[in-house]
Amino acid sequence: MEDRDTTGATRLARGTPLASAIDTSDPNAWTGLDLGVRELARTRPSALPSHSWATGRRFHWSWDAPLPTLNLKHREPEGPELAVALCHPDGRIREAALRRAADLPAPDLQPLLPLVALRCSDWVAVVREVARGLLGGALPAAGPGAVAVLAPVVMRTAARRRGDAARALLQAALREGPGSVLEAVLVSRDRATRRLAHRIAAERRHLSPERFAAVAATDPDVVIQDICADGAVAGVGPETGDEVLAPLLRSAFPRVRAAGVTALRRAGRAEEAEGFLADRSPLVRACARYVLRQKGVDAAPLYRALCSGATVPPAAPLGLAECGVRDDAALLWGLTDHPHPGVRAHAVAGLRVLEASEAVRLMPLLDDPAPGVVRETATALVPWADRLPVAELRARLGTERPRHVRVGAFRLLTARGGPELREIARSLTDDAEPRLRFNSRALLWL
Secondary structure, three states, rough: OOOOOHHHHHHOOOOHHHHOOOOOHHHHHHHHHHHHHHHHHHHEEEEEEEHHHOOOOOOOOOOOOOOOOOOOOOOOOOOOHHHHHOOOOOOHHHHHHHHHHHHOHHHHHHHHHHHHHHHOOOHHHOOOOOOOOHHHHHHHHHHHHHHHHHHHHHHHHHOOOHHHHHHHHHHHHHHEEEEEHHHHHOOOOOHHHHHHHHHHHHHHHOHHHHHHHHHHHOOOHHHHHHHHHHHHOOOOOEEEEEEHHHHHOOOOOOOHHHHHHHHHOOOOHHHHHHHOOOOOOOHHHHHHHHHHHHOOHHHHHHHHHHHHOOOOOHHHHHHHHHHOOOHHHHHHOOOOOOOOHHHOOOOOOOHHHOOOHHHHHHHHHHHOOOOHHHHHHHHHHHHHHHOOHHHHHOOOOOOOOOOOHHHHHHHHHHHHOOOHHHHHHHOOOOOOOEEHHHHHHHHHHH
């Protein structure tokens, strides 16, 4: 539910300029002001300005009071009073305020555009129509700063019933307006606004492939990553250099790296995909295998070479399992005692993928000093849980054991079930380890 900002509404009603009454850069402040004015009208009607320019007499609104007759032949309202009127609970006051706003010069109107946008989804049809006409006429002349403030409010309005009209007007302005306006919205702090701006930038081809790549590689929002990665890849060709591909391939985000690896084929550099076969992301590994396969290269022998080398990349054993055969399990078993914990963990995960897990051989790995190895081992042993020796698992619950060993053992005991489980859970209800304590209590409540 949206918050009512009665404080901002009170400041505005006392004549404080709009920019000082609320934080105009915050879209929630505008929606809060809209609701706050109505809350003031309901609880403290005398706090609102008279709006005599709209009613012909001093106006105090209450829920049961009859609606006044409007008289527009009166003095010109001041900025704060007009802003309050745009949020007024009486539809005819709001309509009159919109018509007054339409007569304002552009510099005076632009600060009020967020309130005009809110009125585009008004529950009164005539208010909606006037607001949409006013917003549609004002947007082409609005500067970058005004649109940057307006756009997040429009995106909030779009979520409301009848809110699509304001978003459509904003989209048209961003598609057809000058690039400086779109630039201002591209850096908005509001996520929905940035997503819309980047979609339109991709449609307009407003950004260069290099800039699309830079944004994709650094923006934390996955939707913008996809939009910009697609925009960057669309500009990749045989002549493309590292200025586009390098940011994608070096990105910390797997989706972006995957797009960069896929683009290597379009750039005529498919052989470079081999360097991503052991990427930590399964998506990137799959894309690397696809690019090599399109060039006629089978990835499995490459993985076997990586797993047999002096330095094994941590994700190489799992990559081998993803494209290898059951006979590759022998190579993976040999890596379960590798010095690097990442290699051991991925080897266990690879054995599970190949359906080559053996409970007897995996049990000792439940005592591995690396939490990742124990976690993967427990996952691989879950299908065998009913065949595991309870005594050995219970022994691993001792407080002298590392946390990750105790948690893995309890996970397998829970998967195994049996009459001993509730007794084991009761013994852990006051354990010092929070996860064991929580899981045992939850199990007893079942």
